[in-house]
Structure formats: structure tokens, C-alpha cells
Amino acid sequence: xxxxxxxxxxxxxxxxxxxxxxxxxxxxxxxxxxxxxxxxxxxxxxxxxxxxxxxxxxxxxxxxxxxxxxxxxxxxxxxxxxxxxxxxxxxxxxxxxxxxxxxxxxxxxxxxxxxxxxxxxxxxxxxxxxxxxxxxxxxxxxxxxxxxxxxxxxxxxxxxxxxxxxxxxxxxxxxxxxxxxxxxxxxxxxxxxxxxxxxxxxxxxxxxxxxxxxxxxxxxxxxxx
Amino acid sequence: xxxxxxxxxxxxxxxxxxxxxxxxxxxxxxxxxxxxxxxxxxxxxxxxxxxx
Amino acid sequence: xxxxxxxxxxxxxxxxxxxxxxxxxxxxxxxxxxxxxxxxxxxxxxxxxxxxxxxxxxxxxxxxxxxxxxxxxxxxxxxxxxxxxxxxxxxxxxxxxxxxxxxxxxxxxxxxxxxxxxxxxxxxxxxxxxxxxxxxxxxxxxxxxxxxxxxxxxxxxxxxxxxxxxxxxxxxxxxxxxxxxxxxxxxxxxxxxxxxxxxxxxxxxxxxxxxxxxxxxxxxxxxxx
Numbered sequence: 001x002x003x004x005x006x007x008x009x010x011x012x013x014x015x016x017x018x019x020x021x022x023x024x025x026x027x028x029x030x031x032x033x034x035x036x037x038x039x040x041x042x043x044x045x046x047x048x049x050x051x052x053x054x055x056x057x058x059x060x061x062x063x064x065x066x067x068x069x070x071x072x073x074x075x076x077x078x079x080x081x082x083x084x085x086x087x088x089x090x091x092x093x094x095x096x097x098x099x100x101x102x103x104x105x106x107x108x109x110x111x112x113x114x115x116x117x118x119x120x121x122x123x124x125x126x127x128x129x130x131x132x133x134x135x136x137x138x139x140x141x142x143x144x145x146x147x148x149x150x151x152x153x154x155x156x157x158x159x160x161x162x163x164x165x166x167x168x169x170x171x172x173x174x175x176x177x178x179x180x181x182x183x184x185x186x187x188x189x190x191x192x193x194x195x196x197x198x199x200x201x202x203x204x205x206x207x208x209x210x211x212x213x214x215x216x217x218x219x220x221x222x223x224x225x
Numbered sequence: 226x227x228x229x230x231x232x233x234x235x236x237x238x239x240x241x242x243x244x245x246x247x248x249x250x251x252x253x254x255x256x257x258x259x260x261x262x263x264x265x266x267x268x269x270x271x272x273x274x275x276x277x
Numbered sequence: 278x279x280x281x282x283x284x285x286x287x288x289x290x291x292x293x294x295x296x297x298x299x300x301x302x303x304x305x306x307x308x309x310x311x312x313x314x315x316x317x318x319x320x321x322x323x324x325x326x327x328x329x330x331x332x333x334x335x336x337x338x339x340x341x342x343x344x345x346x347x348x349x350x351x352x353x354x355x356x357x358x359x360x361x362x363x364x365x366x367x368x369x370x371x372x373x374x375x376x377x378x379x380x381x382x383x384x385x386x387x388x389x390x391x392x393x394x395x396x397x398x399x400x401x402x403x404x405x406x407x408x409x410x411x412x413x414x415x416x417x418x419x420x421x422x423x424x425x426x427x428x429x430x431x432x433x434x435x436x437x438x439x440x441x442x443x444x445x446x447x448x449x450x451x452x453x454x455x456x457x458x459x460x461x462x463x464x465x466x467x468x469x470x471x472x473x474x475x476x477x478x479x480x481x482x483x484x485x486x487x488x489x490x491x492x493x494x495x496x497x498x499x500x501x502x
Contacts, residue, residue, distance in 0.1 A: 160456050
């Protein structure tokens with residue numbers, strides 16, 4: 001039952017992304033300055049948004065675990081962090097490919113790019129740390145604390161690097177942003193679609209953690225018998 | 226210039242799909258492994274209860 | 278008042294243990310000197326080059342030297358279950374942590390105190406005129422390194438791959454602190470007054486305050502649970 005719901009969400013998300021792809025590729029005109037390559041944006045920006053939301057949920061559930069000591073919160077933190085790392089990777093890779101054309105370089109140490117990379121390193125470190133601890137409650141406790149440290153580090157990293165020149169364009173969705181309305185709509189349309197895909201990942205991962213706990217208790221029964 | 230531009234748009238979009246696909250694949254292989262392990266353990270526990 | 282007495286006890290105990298065996302300090306010390314000499318020998322930098330990369334070089338050496346000390350900080354307590362005894366003692370986890378952090382600070386400062394003359398001689402850099410501002414920067418940067426490092430040393434003490442996990446987590450989290458320290462060091466070694474780099478100094482102090490507060494808040498969760 002639950003598995004079919006997850007599959008349904010995943011199919012819905014992927015279908016929506018494909019549908020958006022049709023709009024993006026065939027209906028929107030090329031960008032006046034950049035040409036067709038700007039279409040990477042329709043994955044790039046929603047991927048960052050999704051990763052950002054996942055990171056917030058991961059922080060919330062880590063704090064939730066420390067307060068309640070309920071391993072379900074820990075599973076949520078793990079599942080959302082994994083999804084966040086997947087989407088951070090998409091953001092970094094698509095951004096780099098886009099930058100190769102529109103800036104002429106793969107990478108530059110500007111504020112946004114550097115903080116994004118540090119974010120990726122921090123959360124990847126979190127996932128690596130988890131693999132090194134066997135005992136579930138110890139793992140949950142230690143990784144929850146690390147999650148809080150990682151989250152606190154992000155704004156500090158951001159400010160530390162902001163004092164160098166920034167190459168990445170500022171916000172284009174709000175304020176004095178100059179993005180065309182139809183393009184903006186396409187970015188916003190792709191966001192919930194990618195969020196659905198992310199939700200399917202998270203739900204599947206959560207289910208796996210539950211099954212793992214069941215496996216652990218069965219193992220104990222087998223060994224005890 | 227234009228040819229490269231379109232090429233890189235393709236690379237960008239494809240890389241996003243590839244990363245999603247790779248992550249989905251790791252999830253699915255883990256799923257298969259976990260399910261097999263669960264089935265095996267359940268079988269063990271049932272066997273033991275029958276012999277008792 | 279008792280809190281500080283407990284801190285003092287742990288601090289003197291750790292320093293005494295280290296001074297008797299010298300196992301961490303010796304390794305850290307010889308490593309730092311070797312790297313400094315090797316880089317001087319390999320690149321034979323001019324005065325102009327040295328000025329530009331001095332901050333980066335020194336702080337990378339300090340960060341590597343720090344890990345050699347920090348790895349032993351809690352691991353030293355593992356034989357004979359000393360760590361359990363420490364936790365079971367009336368001293369609160371935060372006092373144990375603070376004592377250990379201060380002890381690591383002094384040890385690392387001692388290593389750095391030897392590094393600076395070596396650096397001055399082999400790279401032909403005159404830093405003695407900037408002694409006091411440089412001391413301030415070094416103490417602040419080293420405190421950031423030891424407070425985050427001692428915290429992560431506590432996080433990783435009971436896990437497999439401890440020696441790998443500590444630097445992995447420490448270096449990513451320390452990026453802003455190290456960046457500020459590097460900037461300030463380069464600035465001072467170029468002969469500029471501290472007052473013109475005040476933003477970085479304020480930033481470094483902020484970094485230290487935030488992570489000291491976070492570490493003191495969460496060390497209890499990590500050690501005791």
C-alpha cells in the first residue's frame with residue numbers, strides 16, 4: 001500500500017517534470033543574451049530551492065530527535081539530508097555546466113558557489129559520519145548534533161566569502177529581477193514537480209529505515225534463540 | 226558558438242536527470258537488499274518457531 | 278565556582294599527561310616543522326610570493342598540526358575506560374570539555390610558537406614588529422580551531438575511522454574561521470596595522486563566540502546522551 005503511494009508520487013513528479021520540459025524546450029524562446037543554454041535554469045533554481053527546504057526539515061527533525069529521542073525523527077533527518085545532497089549535487093553540476101557557457105569558466109570561488117560547495121561538503125560529511133557508527137541511538141544523537149553544527153556554519157561561510165567579489169547573478173525571481181514572466185512561471189512550475197520527486201525519495205528512504213529497524217529486531221530474536 | 230550553446234544545454238539537463246537516476250538506482254538496490262534480508266530473517270524466525 | 282575548579286582539574290590533568298608522554302605534541306610539532314621546511318625547499322619562494330601565501334601556508338600547517346593533537350584528546354581516555362570514569366565524575370561534561378579545549382589550545386599554541394621563528398628564518402619574513410596583533414590573531418584563530426576540534430573529537434571518539442572522520446568534519450566546518458585567520462595573517466605580515474582589517478577580526482571573534490556557545494550547549498548531549 002505505502003509502496004504504491006510512493007510509486008504514484010514518483011511517477012506524478014517525473015511526469016510533471018517531463019511536461020514542464022516540453023514547455024521549457026518548445027514554447028519558451030531562447031534567452032536574448034545567453035541563447036538556449038539558459039534553460040538549465042529550470043532545473044538549477046528549483047533544485048536549490050528543494051535542497052534548501054530539505055536542509056531545513058533535516059535541521060528540524062534533528063532537533064526533534066534530541067528533544068524526544070524518537071528514532072523516527074532521526075530517520076527523517078537522514079532521508080531529507082540524503083535528498084538534499086542529491087539536489088545540491090544537481091545544483092552544483094548544472095550550475096557548473098551553465099557557467100562554462102555563460103561565464104566561460106567551470107568554477108569560480110565566489111560567495112554563492114563557495115558556500116554551496118561547503119554546504120555539500122558539510123552534508124556529505126554528515127552522511128559519511130553516519131556510516132561509521134553502528135549503534136542506532138548513538139548514531140542518531142551524534143549526527144543530530146553535527147547537523148546543528150553544519151546548519152550554523154552555513155550563514156557564517158556565506159558572510160565570510162561575501163567580502164570577495166561575487167560573480168553569480170543576484171536574485172532574479174523577486175525585487176529588481178529582470179526575468180520574463182513566462183520564464184518565471186516555468187521556474188515555479190518545475191519547483192513543486194521536483195519537490196514531488198524529492199518527496200518520493202524521502203518516503204522511500206524512510207520506509208527503508210523502518211524495515212532496517214525491523215531487521216535489527218528480528219536479528220536479535222534469531223541470535224537470542 | 227551556437228552549436229556549443231545547445232550542446233551544453235543538453236549536457237546540463239541530462240546531468241540533472243542522470244543524478245536523479247543514479248540516486249534512484251542506489252535507493253532501489255538498497256530496497257532489494259533490505260527486502261531479501263527481511264524475508265530471510267522472517268523465514269529463520271518462523272522455522273525456529275515451528276521446530277520448537 | 279566549582280565549574281571552574283573542575284575545568285582547572287581537567288586542564289592540568291591533560292597538560293600533565295601530555296607533558297609526561299609527549300605523544301601528541303611530538304608528532305604535531307615534527308609534522309609542522311617538516312611541512313614548513315619542505316615547502317620552503319620545494320618552492321624557494323621570493324619575498325613577494327611569501328607575503329601572498331604566508332597566511333594560507335601557516336594556517337594549513339596549524340590545522341594539520343591541530344588534528345594530530347585533537348585526535349588524541351578524547352582517545353587518550355579510552356584505555357582502562359577513563360572516559361566513562363570522567364563522565365561519571367561529578368564534573369559536568371561542559372567543564373570536562375572546556376578543560377580539554379584549553380589544554381589543546383595551550384599545546385597547539387606551543388607548537389605555533391616554534392613554527393613562527395622557523396617560518397621567519399626560512400621564508401625571510403620579519404614579523405616581530407607585529408608581535409602583539411599577530412599574537413591576538415593567532416590566539417583567536419587557534420581557539421576557534423581547538424573549540425570546534427575538541428567538540429568533533431568528542432563526537433568521533435567512539436566510532437570507527439576516528440582518524441579520518443575528525444579532519445573531514447573539522448576542516449569543512451572551520452573554513453570561515455581559517456579564512457578569516459589567513460586574511461588577518463597576510464594583512465599583518467604585509468606590515469599593515471590591525472585596525473584596517475577590523476571586519477575580519479570582528480568576524481573571527483564572532484566565529485569563536487558562536488561555536489564556543491554551541492559546543493558548550495551540546496557537549497553534554499554528545500558525551501552523556
